[in-house]
Amino acid sequence: MSLPRIAVDAMGGDEGVRVMVSGAALARRRHDKFKFLLVGDGPRIEQALDQHPGLRAAAEVLHCEDVVAGDEKPTQALRRARTTSMGLAINAVKRGDAGAAVSAGNTGALMAMSKLALRTMPGIDRPALAALMPTLGDNDVIMLDLGANTECSAQNLVQFAIMGAAYARIVTGRERPRVRLLNIGTEDTKGTGDLQDAAQALRDAHGLALDFEGFVEANTINRGNVDVVVTDGFSGNIALKAIEGSARFVTDLLKDAFRSSLRSKIGFLISRPATELLRHHLDPNNHNGAVFLGLNGVVVKSHGSATAAGVANAVAVSARLLEEDLTQRITADLHELGTDRLRARVSPANLGARPNLEPSQ
Secondary structure, eight states: OOOOOEEEETTOSSSTHHHHHHHHHHHHHHOTTOOEEEEEOHHHHHHHHTTOHHHHTTEEEEEOOBOOOTTOOHHHHHTTTTTBHHHHHHHHHHHTSOSEEEEOSOHHHHHHHHHHHHOBOTTOSSOEEEEEEOOSSSSOEEEEOSSSOSSOOHHHHHHHHHHHHHHHHHHHOOSSOEEEEEOSOSSTTOSOHHHHHHHHHHHHOOSOSSEEEEEEOGGGGGGSSOSEEEOOHHHHHHHHHHHHHHHHHHHHHHHHHHTSSHHHHHHHHHHHHHHHHHHHHHOGGGGOOEEEETBSSEEEEOOTTOOHHHHHHHHHHHHHHHHHTHHHHHHHHHHHHOHHHHHHHTOHHHHOSOOOOOOOO
């Protein structure tokens, strides 16, 4: 099966061209059907391609000298959407010259450019940033939103649940993914009004290919008991960084412990297979590739500090979404629920008086 080519913003990320081209080359070695449009400084990309002859045969270079800075405001970046490597990669998807775009650049600018160029799907008010996180179960957990929308209405959260479930069916194989809303407690009386309204709308919904199981607390996200965690971008970004920070803390603590004495070093050698498995499981590069769900096209955000292996994983995510036609899955689910019925369900007039909210324990 031939895939549409993938546009790669070769200038994004901490190391830019070297890592982005190496990542594309690694993805190509793993899947020889991948084809690429590499966007950025032409001479630098060509020089990097000298190290990867297998990629050169499957890639076209689109020269561009302008780059979105990591600290650039989205409003400023938008003015240069037609001249920057990020903007040209997204516009390639809009024109149909590429099936997906991958960038490790400025997240805010990437979201703003993607939304302006590709627009949101019918029935979706706002796109959401979704990513995979490791769990103790057999499958990763999908969490959204992770920073695209700091404030979300009940209607936004219900739409996120539908999009997240469609994504989960692709990556987990579950016909009915388990969906929960992130909250300060699992009791039905906990949380904000929007959380309460979204939960009620999901309980009342019929015909959706998901199982809504109420609320989940942040300390159980990675236990493997849920497939999709839905929240606003403010809470989601804090939860994600807290989880990533805890993972780094544990690995650094283990390193220090194993270096503390000769006995500890011997213990490390004995337990090395287990510690290597732990390191692999917690390595963010193995879960790299956050997706902007809800757009008329596939855009994947790679972590700025990702290695070549991480970039290759982000490319693989974009290819899988193209193969499985994620946008069509979301469209079908929205049609099943009905946009008008969704708006009616999350209307305060139809939900009645909210219960008194209990404080967090």
